[in-house]
Amino acid sequence: MPPTKPFAKEAQRQEFSRRLRDELQRSGREASPSALAREVNLYLRPAERVHPSSCRKWLNAEAIPTQEKLLLLAQLQQVSAAWLRFGQVSALQEAVPPPLSLTAEELALLEGWRQLRAGHRRAVRLMMSQLLKSGA
Numbered sequence: 001m002p003p004t005k006p007f008a009k010e011a012q013r014q015e016f017s018r019r020l021r022d023e024l025q026r027s028g029r030e031a032s033p034s035a036l037a038r039e040v041n042l043y044l045r046p047a048e049r050v051h052p053s054s055c056r057k058w059l060n061a062e063a064i065p066t067q068e069k070l071l072l073l074a075q076l077q078q079v080s081a082a083w084l085r086f087g088q089v090s091a092l093q094e095a096v097p098p099p100l101s102l103t104a105e106e107l108a109l110l111e112g113w114r115q116l117r118a119g120h121r122r123a124v125r126l127m128m129s130q131l132l133k134s135g136a
Contacts, residue, residue, distance in 0.1 A: 010061070012086075017061035019084055023077040033059060042110055043072055 024031040029039070033056035041049040050069065057063035058073075064085070065073060074081040082088050102110070116124065 013061040013064055015087055016064050016085060017059055019087060020073065020077075021059060023079060023084070027077060031059060038111070039076065039107065040069065040072060042107065042114075043076075 021031045024036070029035065033052040036055040036059070037050050037052040040055070044050070048068075050065075054063070054065070058065055064070070067081075070085055071081050074084045077084065113121065113124070
């Protein structure tokens with residue numbers, strides 16, 4: 001193997017990390033491992049959730065996420081996965097979905113919602129329906 005091989009991988013991690021941090025900043029999100037893990041985990045099944053230590057590695061150029069998580073990160077940042085991973089823009093780029101602009105309060109509500117049992121979720125939906133009907 002050529003001696004530059006490890007440096008090439010390190011450079012790829014550095015560039016990925018820089019693009020991720022830049023996009024988080026551009027979108028007004030906090031570039032902290034805990035905040036990133038919290039947001040990413042809203043869209044993952046419990047068995048697939050990421051730990052803040054994984055996000056720390058992504059942000060500090062120690063690792064690159066799996067393809068599944070890379071696709072999710074790209075969607076959250078409204079960029080193509082190819083650009084986020086490699087810095088390349090493909091002519092056949094997939095359409096970027098509309099923004100997922102949730103406030104901190106909305107994120108907290110969603111997190112709380114996911115912790116409720118089914119019966120409590122039904123009660124909350126019923127209460128919301130009643131409030132909306134009454135014009136509150």
